[in-house]
Amino acid sequence: DAKTTQPTSMDCAEGRAANLPCNHSTISGNEYVYWYRQIHSQGPQYIIHGLKNNETNEMASLIITEDRKSSTLILPHATLRDTAVYYCIVRIIQGAQKLVFGQGTRLTINP
Amino acid sequence: SAVISQKPSRDICQRGTSLTIQCQVDSQVTMMFWYRQQPGQSLTLIATANQGSEATYESGFVIDKFPISRPNLTFSTLTVSNMSPEDSSIYLCSETDGYTEAFFGQGTRLTVV
Numbered sequence: 001d002a003k004t005t006q007p008t009s010m011d012c013a014e015g016r017a018a019n020l021p022c023n024h025s026t027i028s029g030n031e032y033v034y035w036y037r038q039i040h041s042q043g044p045q046y047i048i049h050g051l052k053n054n055e056t057n058e059m060a061s062l063i064i065t066e067d068r069k070s071s072t073l074i075l076p077h078a079t080l081r082d083t084a085v086y087y088c089i090v091r092i093i094q095g096a097q098k099l100v101f102g103q104g105t106r107l108t109i110n111p
Numbered sequence: 112s113a114v115i116s117q118k119p120s121r122d123i124c125q126r127g128t129s130l131t132i133q134c135q136v137d138s139q140v141t142m143m144f145w146y147r148q149q150p151g152q153s154l155t156l157i158a159t160a161n162q163g164s165e166a167t168y169e170s171g172f173v174i175d176k177f178p179i180s181r182p183n184l185t186f187s188t189l190t191v192s193n194m195s196p197e198d199s200s201i202y203l204c205s206e207t208d209g210y211t212e213a214f215f216g217q218g219t220r221l222t223v224v
Contacts, residue, residue, distance in 0.1 A: 043215035097142050097207055101154040
């Protein structure tokens, strides 16, 4: 079973920051938080991951709370092409390596 | 990042037949996985494809229905056997070197009629 909880859907205006929350209250100390997105039934695309520090790359920022029980993915300037289903996943780096997907958040960017 | 090619990209098949999906990665990878995505649903892991040994199946999936091969570190196949309309889904291949992010193929869209 997925170990994360996400809102089913969200809307955001084009050009604004999109903030996608994720709860992972049972996360273990060796589990990372990963974010993927899936655009219209294409293969999932990796966005970002982190352990406990905030992370930023060219696509997004990841803010993880100090207790690691929740996180927020931030798309700083959302565009129409960011409309997708966003998946928050917790995963260990060692061992089985598999990704277990929850239902994700369907993000719609509106013009 | 690895490049993953899946073939076919889509197919329409008659019930009772079988389809083999191929997954080719452009570099040697440690782990390969097969997922199913039913219409309107999230991804469900079918199995881990192990190089040189039998695949490791998740609960609810069995080898007779979804036989998997992985003859080397860059190639794997998934067969959907004795298909029924309920098998209509997108099937996705994924890979990881075990230390970084996982990458996905573009999927095979299967329709069983």
